[in-house]
Amino acid sequence: AQKITQTQPGMxxxxxxxxxxxxxYDTSDQSYGLFWYKQPSSGEMIFLIYQGSxxxxxxxxxxxxxxxxxxxxxxxxxxxxxxxxxxAMYFCAMGLRTTxxxxxxxxxxxxxxx
Amino acid sequence: EPEVTQxxxxxxxxxxxxxxxxxxxxxxxxxxxxxxxILGQKVEFLVSFYNNEISEKSEIFDDQFSVERPDxxxxxxxxxxxxxxxxAMYFCASSVNSGSSYNExxxxxxxxxxxL
Numbered sequence: 001a002q003k004i005t006q007t008q009p010g011m012x013x014x015x016x017x018x019x020x021x022x023x024x025y026d027t028s029d030q031s032y033g034l035f036w037y038k039q040p041s042s043g044e045m046i047f048l049i050y051q052g053s054x055x056x057x058x059x060x061x062x063x064x065x066x067x068x069x070x071x072x073x074x075x076x077x078x079x080x081x082x083x084x085x086x087x088a089m090y091f092c093a094m095g096l097r098t099t100x101x102x103x104x105x106x107x108x109x110x111x112x113x114x
Numbered sequence: 115e116p117e118v119t120q121x122x123x124x125x126x127x128x129x130x131x132x133x134x135x136x137x138x139x140x141x142x143x144x145x146x147x148x149x150x151x152i153l154g155q156k157v158e159f160l161v162s163f164y165n166n167e168i169s170e171k172s173e174i175f176d177d178q179f180s181v182e183r184p185d186x187x188x189x190x191x192x193x194x195x196x197x198x199x200x201x202a203m204y205f206c207a208s209s210v211n212s213g214s215s216y217n218e219x220x221x222x223x224x225x226x227x228x229x230l
Contacts, residue, residue, distance in 0.1 A: 033216050043203055045157070045221035052216055091157060095219075100147065100170045100212055101159035102219060 002027050004094050004105035011110050013082045020067070021077040021108045023092035029053075031097040034075040036066065039089040039107070048090075051075055082112045116140045118222035120206050126228045127196055135191045135225045137206030146189045147207040147219060148181065150174070157205065163189065164212060196229045203227075 003026040013019035025034065036048040051059045051066045059066040067076040079086055089109050093102040119138045127133050139146050148160040161171040163181050180192045189208075193200055203226050207219040 031216075035218070037221070042223075043226070044223040045205060047218055047220065050218060093157075095217065097216075100145065100162035101172070102149075102157075103159075104157040106156045 002103050004092050004103055006092055006105035006108050008108045011108055013112055015112055015114050016081055018080045019082055021090050023075045025073050025094050029096050033095040035093045036077045037091045084112050087112045118206055118208055118220050120222040120225050124226045129229055130195050133193050135204050137189045137222055138187050139189055139208030143208035143210055145209045145212050148191045149205045150202040152202045198229050201229045
């Protein structure tokens with residue numbers, strides 16, 4: 001079954017610290033993509049970072065990096081130097097070659113405190 | 115930077131009424147999607163649309179739902195007879211290509227639908 005699992009319903013981190021949000025995935029497909037989206041309290045979905053299944057290097061976008069461990073089927077999001085504005089829900093999603101849809105996890109609510 | 119827009123931002127309707135949610139995808143994108151997110155739950159795929167046809171739909175997307183691209187810019191989701199359980203945030207998204215494994219889908223800000 002194609003599935004995304006986010007086991008952390010909530011996380012707290014102090015400003016300027018790094019935080020890792022966990023994501024594991026399940027698919028038998030060889031070609032897939034993993035995405036992270038941020039959803040602030042205003043509700044919109046903001047794309048953060050993408051990792052393709054054939055990418056050998058971990059993706060990075062500014063303060064965001066993706067710790068991709070293919071054998072473990074994990075794609076954890078690392079946010080370095082957390083800022084108060086990082087407080088939001090974070091969703092991990094998977095895309096497959098054979099379908100148009102993105103499969104989302106249940107999300108992790110991150111709260112950054114001063 | 116181009117973005118997906120959605121109107122209205124919030125729609126309140128009575129059970130049994132028809133609603134139309136509107137989206138303007140990014141202009142050079144060819145593939146369009148609707149997702150929904152029931153409050154506190156994960157985002158769920160409803161339907162994808164390409165070349166004026168539905169290319170894929172989920173089991174949620176039953177006969178009460180329909181999609182249309184009435185002109186060159188708008189993409190709409192119609193719910194014919196709303197139910198209480200249709201209350202959710204509805205997201206429109208668009209992408210340049212198909213196949214979700216390598217294509218970023220750009221999401222709009224969402225329409226919050228409340229059915230009373």
